[in-house]
Amino acid sequence: MTGPDPATDPLADLRDRLRRFAEERDWDQFHSPKNLAAALAVEAAELLEPFQWLTEEQSRALDPARLAAVRDELADVLLYLVRLADQLDVDLATAAREKIVKNAAKYPVATARGSSRKYDEL
């Protein structure tokens, strides 16, 4: 029995908490990957909303009230993401580390430096 330790790994911890949360409420029936993917897209848009009319500069200096609201939206996105990955049996941390390696190959430092001429960067 190995695997990430919920005591030190927040993604494993959140996964376990959300499992209990859904089980206690009998919500697994609603948590199909299709529905969770829709909910995640909705939450991501709610996270975009407070930024939509700001300049980029303003977005780097949110006032405390707006930052607190944004923090809650960031949390919502993570919760649905962890729940969806769990329903699909995907290890998020491993998938993300592998994606960074792919992205590094896709955007070599030499050519990508200072250029935004790509759309799915990071």
Next chain:
Amino acid sequence: MTGPDPATDPLADLRDRLRRFAEERDWDQFHSPKNLAAALAVEAAELLEPFQWLTEEQSRALDPARLAAVRDELADVLLYLVRLADQLDVDLATAAREKIVKNAAKYPVATARGSSRKYDEL
């Protein structure tokens, strides 16, 4: 000097990797919270796309090729989320744990059980 340990905490590890990734490419200039929030919404929609015409049942049983593509999209969403939280100086794990506590108060087991009559659940 305390804080999450990147050796055991994948969110701290990803945050550090993405900082280096952006720094090496001089991409901080593009990574305003506004832009990252837009990119996150775009990635979340790309994650929704493969599910849009499936039934819920089909979404619970993806074939391996589609699952592999979905896994990459899950990773992209996490990467932008971690990067955005870092730019806003938000601790994602703490924010998410606090949000679960809020949600538990909002959807008590007694009344929420088996009901989907809420829109921002989890």
Next chain:
Amino acid sequence: MTGPDPATDPLADLRDRLRRFAEERDWDQFHSPKNLAAALAVEAAELLEPFQWLTEEQSRALDPARLAAVRDELADVLLYLVRLADQLDVDLATAAREKIVKNAAKYPVATARGSSRKYDEL
């Protein structure tokens, strides 16, 4: 002086009304294509929200209160779409008719019939 007649063409009529609306409020400064595209994505997600936990069957039979809310969201999407197209000097009706022709070539009746194996259909 030709072009669509706002008296019979609702897209031309809405375009003109939104121009006046923005001008009266000095809002052109906020209506960059980038900002309008973000606002449109946010509205489209708000339109998705009431459907996210419904079954497809339930989504075909909304109760009157929910339908009224959905109707307002449909309107919001159209308003931002018309405004964005206007800022980009795109004739929406012509673009849409041309896109249907492209789609008809992409999804010939003979092969597409009864199959959802495409992602950007219509």
Next chain:
Amino acid sequence: MTGPDPATDPLADLRDRLRRFAEERDWDQFHSPKNLAAALAVEAAELLEPFQWLTEEQSRALDPARLAAVRDELADVLLYLVRLADQLDVDLATAAREKIVKNAAKYPVATARGSSRKYDEL
């Protein structure tokens, strides 16, 4: 038998074309409001994607190739919007005109002038 005239009203014309398109392909089975709302959100995000790393100023001056791609995405959003409204039996043009009236009441010229302190404007 009155109603908008497809010969002069592009929204009525597109609605009719999309009905035929779906009927010929037997696609009504996939076009539940839930699915169409998801598809619309996906298309709106595809429309946002080309703008995500641009400055607002750059977004006001797209090069011809990018503008052509954006034009196709604008069309896709309109097509799904018209189709969804049709499935819900909503008259888009009327809904949009009524929404402008609501918005005018919500954002009086006197107080809204030059201020972006609202999130669902237009």
